[in-house]
Structures are given as structure tokens and as C-alpha cells.
Amino acid sequence: MTVPARRRSTRDRPAKAPLSEQAVVDAALAILKSEGLEAVTMRRVATALDTGPGSLYVYVSGRDELLQAMQERVTATIELEKPNPKRWRAQLHALLGRMLDALIAHPGLASVSMADPPTSAATSAALENLLGLLFAGGVAPQDAAWAADIFAALVTFNAIEADTRRVDITEHAEEIARYFAALPPERYPLITANVGALVAGDPRRRFRFAVDVVLDGILARSKDGRPD
Amino acid sequence: MTVPARRRSTRDRPAKAPLSEQAVVDAALAILKSEGLEAVTMRRVATALDTGPGSLYVYVSGRDELLQAMQERVTATIELEKPNPKRWRAQLHALLGRMLDALIAHPGLASVSMADPPTSAATSAALENLLGLLFAGGVAPQDAAWAADIFAALVTFNAIEADTRRVDITEHAEEIARYFAALPPERYPLITANVGALVAGDPRRRFRFAVDVVLDGILARSKDGRPD
DNA sequence: ACCTGAACACCGTTCAAGT
């Protein structure tokens, strides 16, 4: 005598209360923070919400849109500050630092933000603030527009770098130092002679340096009154 | 009367001549160029080599290593030039341009190169050349080391940008322009007032600008003799 | 040693069946 076959209906239990895009994005962000980007699968998110993968498609057109929505939500949490011409440079450093922090706190999101178009409310708000700070510093519009692009590159690149060396920051630097030091000096004289400089500086320091270099370059340009 | 069951042995045909890592990477690069990164699956590569997916694991430890090997191979094709102090700046622009071209010619590889560690022969050769050019320009070692990082960010970021707008370059810019122009001016006064500047310049122009800005910033720093 | 192809444990997405 066998147990009567189940599987006759498409459901085993009554339907739950409707979900929402909010709930889906929240669940996905929680998984991202605790387990990383790879763990953010439709099935995993659905399980976290105690439902089937198909249910998510009511709120999100697919995985890519979900990732974009996550990025938008994280970008929206970045604090913006009214530009003050007296301390615009410090404000700019602080803003870019917060952008970097937000991405680092959500490992993997930087790679997403790199692929997405910059057309969203939160991204626009950050861009508006960035332009405001550069204008407060007397940077010409065209220079400011292109500088914003460079800063985006620096933030994203540094966030992705942080994602990779997640495990152990100093161990990672030492590994690279060992690799460089072991290269044949005849073929790589400059690398082997400058291992110290190549791995010097913690990520924060290097990021600040990069931002300063770009700002100095932009300001020099404006001062000269160069034709673009 | 039925056809006698096949599937009794693990093979239907005699074994082929051995493959090689070369052959695997070549096949993968061909697929990358014609169909993009997503199409580079172990199964797809195996099919192109007329074998099963399991065969690839003799030459490559997995998909990630295959992608790294592809990046290494492409990086190795970048032409390097002996630094000449008389025209180091033009040489630097040319080198970075070739790096960008190589990545753009292999859509998707830029995202791979971003995640990988910079420890490979080809990457080291490019870094060695980059350092040589900066030294030829009189840049101090620590500045040169950190500048190399910034240039890597610019090249990778611009290559990924190029990947995204692959389809139609001007159409993409127009789409972004439309989005910016449609934003509410009260909330985004600077964006809406500067749409032209924000989307101005073809990608090449923007890239050259970024490289010049970084160089100017670095050179200003060296001149001042700043303690960084 | 290395090719072969089935098998395992996953994916994203679609869709008929329910409520």
C-alpha cells in the first residue's frame, strides 16, 4: 500500500500576501551583503522570500533589472552635501569617499554599476552634486562634465579592486610584492627596482592620491584657459 | 522490433588527436570576438573543438582560468615601444590607446582584466613599459607607480563603456542626452543646463582628455616637489 | 595521458494551473 500521489495540483499551500519590488530588492541586498554577488540568484532570492522563482517576475523583469534596482537603491543612500565654495575640495573628497564606501559595502555591485547606463534618479542626484562641487571650485562646464566621468572611473575601479582583495588586504599586497620581486631584473628592471613604490600605500591613500591628481590636472587646465 | 540500444560504452567514436591550451584559448577567443563574452561557455568552446566539455579540463582548470589565459594572450599582442625622453608623452598616449584598442577588440575582456590580479608576464611587460615612459618624463617613482594604477583604471573603464554602447555610438549618446534633458530642472539644474557638455566628445576624445588631465596632475605634483 | 559523454547540482525564464 503506497502513500497516495501528491503532485496533482500546481500548489501545495495557499498563496501568500503579495510581495513588492521593495521586498525583492531588500532580500537581494541582504544576500549580496552576506554572501556576495554570485549568491544573488533568482532562486536564492525567491527562497529567502519563501516563494518560487517565478514569483519574482511580477516585480522585476529579470535578474539584470534586479541588479540595477539594487544599485539604484544603494546609490540613493549616499549622502549629498550643498556645495560650499570655501571648502569644495574637501567636500568633493568626502563625496567620492562615500560613493566608494557604499560600493565596497556591497561587494560586486561596482561591476554592475559599471555596465549600467548612468540614467537613474539616484545616479543623477550624485552627478548633480558632483557638478555642483566642481563648479564651486571654478571648473569650466566642459571640464567638469568630463572630470565627472574620470571620477566615476576611479570610484568604480577602486571598489572592484577592494572586492578582489576582500580576504586579506596586506596579504594581497605581499603576494603581489613577492611576484614582482621574483621577476627577472634583466627583462623587468623598473618593476623589480621599484617593488616598494608599486605596492605602497593602502587603498584609501591611493584613492585620495588619484582624486588629487585629477583635480590638480583639471585645475591646471582651467587656469591656463586651454581650448578644451 | 526495435533498434538495438546504443549507449553502452562511454564513447561513440575514436579519440581525437590531443588538444592544447593554445587550441582551447584560440577557440575561446574566436567565440569571444564573434559572439561576445556570454557565449564563451565551456560547452560552447568544447563544441567548437568538436569535443565534450570535460576534455577542456585537461588544459585549463576551469572557466575563470580560461578567461585569464585569454586576457593574457590579448595583452601579449600589445606593441611596446622603447621610451624616448623626447617624445615620451606621445608614446604614452599611443601605448594607452593600443591597450584600449586591444580590449575593445575583445568585448567583455575588460571586465575580466579588472577582476584578475596584475600578476602575469604580459601585464608586467606593459607595466614595465608604462613605468619607463613615466620615468622618461621625469616623474618620481612613487608618483609613477600610483599613476600606472590610474591609467589602468582609465583604460579598463573606457573599454567597458565601449562594450556597453557597442550597438550604436551616437544613438547611445542621444539616448542619454534625452534622459538628462527630460529631468526636472528644479531638482537637477546643473545637469539640465549642461546636457551638451555632459554628452560631448566621442569616446576617443574623452579618453585622451582623461589621460592628459592625469598627466598634467602628476607633472604638477613632481614640479612642486610635493611630499605627496 | 587524454578523450568521451553521462551525470550532478545548479542557473534564468516561462507558463499552465490554481486562488
Next chain:
DNA sequence: ACCTGAACACCGTTCAAGT
């Protein structure tokens, strides 16, 4: 309208069976 879960067409990787 939206939840449910099976089904489809894929993945990367492993491995016993062959040569």
C-alpha cells in the same frame, strides 16, 4: 492580479569508462 511549482533550455564541473 499574483502566487505556485513544474518544465525548458541552458550552465560549470566531475568522473567512470574507454583507448
